Amino acid sequence: MALPQAKQDATDARLAALTMPSGGAWITQTREAARARLADMGLPGRRDEYWRWTNPATLNAPEAGTAALHAGESEMLFGEHDRLTLVFTDGVLDTAKSDDLALEGVEIETLESAGAADIHWARDVYGQLEAVGQSPVARPFAVLNTAYATSGLVIRATGKAAKPIHIHHARSEAGADTMVRLAVRVESGAELTILEDGPAAARMNMVMEVDVASTGAFHHVRAQGRAPERRAITHVFARLGQESTFKSFTLTANGALTRNEAVIEFTGDDAAAHVAGACLGDGKDFHHDDTVFVTHGAERCESRQVFKKVLRNGATGIFQGKILVREGAQKTDGYQISQSLLLDEDSTFLAKPELEIYADDVVCSHGSTSGAIDEEGKFYLRSRGIPEDEATDLMTIAFIAEAIEEIEDSSLGEQMLARLEDWLARRRGD
Amino acid sequence: MLDIKNLHVKLEEEDKAILKGLDLTVETGKVHAIMGPNGSGKSTLSYVLSGRDGYEVTDGSAQLEGEDILELEPEERAAAGLFLAFQYPVEIPGVGNMTFLRTAYNAQQKARGKPEISAAEFLKLIREKAAELQIDADMLKRPVNMGFSGGEKKRNEILQMAVLQPKMCILDETDSGLDVDAMRLVADGVNKLRDAGRSFLVITHYQRLLDHIVPDVVHIMSNGRIVKTGGPDLALEVEKNGYAEFLEDA
């Protein structure tokens, strides 16, 4: 089927600017297949229903643009945690700044090294979860990443990881345009936590595939770059085996454009997946999009989506979230909430919560709200001596805390909260 | 302490006058009570004094220790020593009671140019005050007024007062919804705060609270004005005969 001309042109222009990295047989096959899939589907355009509210033009463009470097932007989070730190600078593993790729309970390899082999376990994950996640909705930027990601990690947890893996996305130049890939397999009974932070790039395309085998557990806590001009398109694909756990939380403060897609599929019974996000946007140049798709294909699984957005001075927030319950996925427990706190009338929140259910014995709920600060509550706080801006901030933190509480490790939650408080305090000017 | 002269207040949104030339002076160290039927404007008076939106002062003045307070922000009034125990305390989801109180305490310290209190010191302070009001640790941890019973909300108001140590305390129907034991707790809490430097304005519909918090002066309010002022006996008179004889035609 021929693509519309505009889409064809945009796709051709983008691909012309990219070179497929070289590698061994398995990865070359995967990449070439991805490139063929991309040629068929094309990059997204404004006409695509799935991109109705987020303009993909700057993500499509052959040139990334720039995002000014800021002093102190590389300051790391998670400093108080015992962790394995791996630094990517401009999208490439920076071995000089990173710990050794050695962690008890986990095998870590660079994508380059895994890709150089002719055969590798990662072939069952890399590009595979992504490919499954293309139906029923296409996710072309993830396909692009499968075909062209130059750098990344393949990680296999075989036991309980001795400590979290912290991936810090640093950058050395304002024009960095990166494509980073993580392929993760959590074996049966194994446990792994991945932390992410850092300024990343002017434009970042990040894909993480996580295959969690039965009774495995995976946790992900991420804080995205704070450069106001940076753009990011990220995908998390998760496949959950029986009685497995997957939890992912993202904090986004600033950035011109962020679209975080999470695509979760339950393939084994009695598993649980939680995806949460807290987002803080200030100014009309802020656009944040959370797009989530959860497919229940097994019995008695629990999914939770908790997304909170604080928007001010003309910022825009988007939520598209879907729970699909397949035939036979009985006793599914699906929950989805997306809320925004609009601190002024210039800010916008658009939400499309969806349920599609083909099983009869399920509990699914979804809710989406958009509101202002409660004036009664604010007056009560002020009447006790709390200045207006501080009262607003207290209520803002209270609003967003529900998303942060989704993080299982409370000390990680506190760090996210601290960053949030810092963001608010800076805007108060104290 | 508090001087209100010829206060006229209307609703901002509609042309409805509520306070119609109210005069009231509360001396330092004294306890004044305001009694009056529902709808006479008692809560409006307390809100206007504490700076709530939605009202327009069309005439008159209100001074706290000689300072005009009507132009001040609510938080500035609090820092100046004014405190209102709300008739309907507000629930604030997600904001912990303890965090709220410490933030308020420190904000007032800061406004007065005094040092902030540490978390540990504050914990000690609040534990002591909470115990006196039989407020348990759980209530301190919960979000402000969330899931509190009517009585717990009122006790929480008095706890805030005890911690913040204001100079001018306005209690708006703090007795409503309280059983006898809870009323005694609240009254004890208030009586403990009575001293030569602190004044109270106790708004109540019923006389019974005034058995426990014995006022120096009692005012009757009707249709937006103080219509009679007397000693504690006035409250007993109201209790016996009702408000009818004091009421003005609206």
Ligand SMILES: Nc1ncnc2c1ncn2[C@@H]1O[C@H](COP(=O)(O)OP(=O)(O)O)[C@@H](O)[C@H]1O
């Ligand atoms: N925000 C408001 N909107 C409409 N009417 C109001 C408002 N606030 C007060 N009123 C009216 O003003 C009058 C006085 O109310 P209030 O001060 O609550 O009296 P009290 O506390 O003595 O019972 C009542 O008639 C009440 O209905």
Ligand SMILES: [Mg+2]
């Ligand atoms: Mg009232």
